Amino acid sequence: GQQVMQIPQYQHVQEGEDFTTYCNSSTTLSNIQWYKQRPGGHPVFLIQLVKSGEVKKQKRLTFQFGEAKKNSSLHITATQTTDVGTYFCAGLTSGTYKYIFGTGTRLKVLA
Amino acid sequence: SAVISQKPSRDICQRGTSLTIQCQVDSQVTMMFWYRQQPGQSLTLIATANQGSEATYESGFVIDKFPISRPNLTFSTLTVSNMSPEDSSIYLCSVDPLGQNEKLFFGSGTQLSVL
Numbered sequence: 157g158q159q160v161m162q163i164p165q166y167q168h169v170q171e172g173e174d175f176t177t178y179c180n181s182s183t184t185l186s187n188i189q190w191y192k193q194r195p196g197g198h199p200v201f202l203i204q205l206v207k208s209g210e211v212k213k214q215k216r217l218t219f220q221f222g223e224a225k226k227n228s229s230l231h232i233t234a235t236q237t238t239d240v241g242t243y244f245c246a247g248l249t250s251g252t253y254k255y256i257f258g259t260g261t262r263l264k265v266l267a
Numbered sequence: 268s269a270v271i272s273q274k275p276s277r278d279i280c281q282r283g284t285s286l287t288i289q290c291q292v293d294s295q296v297t298m299m300f301w302y303r304q305q306p307g308q309s310l311t312l313i314a315t316a317n318q319g320s321e322a323t324y325e326s327g328f329v330i331d332k333f334p335i336s337r338p339n340l341t342f343s344t345l346t347v348s349n350m351s352p353e354d355s356s357i358y359l360c361s362v363d364p365l366g367q368n369e370k371l372f373f374g375s376g377t378q379l380s381v382l
Contacts, residue, residue, distance in 0.1 A: 187368065199310065200373075201372070204369060204370060244310070253368060254325075255368075256312075257311075260309050
């Protein structure tokens with residue numbers, strides 16, 4: 157079945173350092189979403205990417221969808237302690253309505 | 268957007284018993300989803316709850332173990348039946364309010380521990 161893998165699984169950074177998580181799907185996606193889950197919380201939608209090669213920015217966060225629509229990345233510039241949490245990508249395959257969540261990357265930011 | 272009330276927020280249950288989790292949405296939604304998130308893991312889709320018809324289960328999940336009700340467009344329940352310690356997990360309901368695969372909203376989750 158379809159698999160969506162993320163690397164790294166864990167990342168510890170010093171506050172102010174940059175952070176990137178990568179998402180790779182075994183199948184071509186029609187779109188991809190990113191969610192953030194704070195410790196003890198539920199996933200919260202961040203963004204959706206639809207077009208091949210699309211890049212979107214939200215303040216310090218930059219999201220990219222690969223040309224082949226099989227991978228994506230989330231880059232955070234100058235991390236802050238409020239960025240702590242687990243970041244999940246979720247891919248949607250054409251013809252379905254079900255998002256397959258990636259394995260997640262847990263980010264810890266050291267002050 | 269959608270506001271989802273999920274309860275209970277947590278429970279500790281004995282092996283062999285059943286627990287019903289409720290999910291109430293503040294607006295009518297076509298699609299409601301139930302996810303399981305084991306400690307430190309990703310979200311796994313259990314089933315899609317359809318109003319007026321039987322839920323659609325994913326591979327590895329069966330109706331006898333996880334019966335779902337969807338009596339109307341704002342409410343759904345998931346029952347975890349005949350529980351074992353392996354069922355200890357967080358269970359999350361989720362909705363796609365626009366029904367256009369644009370974003371999912373999640374309930375706050377039910378943390379279940381089975382002794």
